Amino acid sequence: MTRILALETAGETCSVALLDDGNVIERFEHAPRRQTELVLPMVEGLLADAGVRLKDLDGIAFGHGPGAFTGVRVAAAVTQGLAFSADLPVVGISTLAACALSAQARQAHSHVIACFDARMGELYLGAYECEDGAASAILNDGLFNPDALPDLPSADWMIIGSGLVYQDALVAAYGASRCIIDAHPHAKAVAQLALSAFERGEGVSAEQAQPVYLRDQVIQGAVR
Incomplete structure (x- = not known):
């Protein structure tokens, strides 16, 4: 192929x-x-x-x-x-995986949380390890309330995407060395x-x- x-x-x-x-x-x-x-x-x-x-x-x-x-x-x-x-x-x-890999290509960060604003007080979120043109899921894509985010392993996370309208909740849950809201x-x-x-x-x-x-x-x- x-x-x-x-x-x-x-x-x-x-x-x-x-x-x-x-x-x-x-x-x-x-x-x-x-x-x-x-x-x-x-x-x-x-x-x-x-x-x-x-x-x-x-x-x-x-x-x-x-x-x-x-x-x-x-x-x-x-x-x-x-x-x-x-x-x-x-x-x-x-x-979400494509967004994570796109952002990783720009910022060279291996652990990426991709999130989109889903409206109605919720967000779509997935977590990935990105390297060598691949994005391996650490957390499968899901729909979440920002007040009840899923657990993730401790890592140096980069958080990207329009879901960063809930940045305070995301950073409190996962920490982040970098946040990029305008990632696509x-x-x-x-x-x-x-x-x-x-x-x-x-x-x-x-x-x-x-x-x-x-x-x-x-x-x-x-x-x-």
Whole structure:
């Protein structure tokens, strides 16, 4: 598995990336609520610039959430459509893991807590050990109340993401040598994490490209 297209639209940004024999090219825009209109033109432009056709890909990866409901759904739907049209396998990647790896690439910090503001007085949170282009989960992604945060092993933590609106509670629970609220997940990190997932045989068919919301109320509300 050497040529992977990756999409990430779960937050306030829109990015696409192409991993080709270890090299990654990416297009990234800060685009709150514009992912629906931007993502397909960005994919088309990226592939055209690289001289790669959709059928030349080995697989497609997407940030499956958690994150903003619409953004998470956009990435899954576009991935399904592209994968169906070219009969390609897909793999979903944690958006929190992608955010952690993206931040680690900027700050060279191995222990990263990634957290997003989930609204309604809650936050999405996952903890990772990041090194060599991988993000190993220390705490699986979950939805938490900032007044009842889960336990984590003692470490030199870097805390990143919009969940730092609850910075006082997070720092009190975990300590932190660095906090970065304006950290965002990148499709480049999704592609890097997907490479290992495909190599482990975790690729699935297009119809199995499903978003991960983590909040039952959101899913139930969408069904009604």
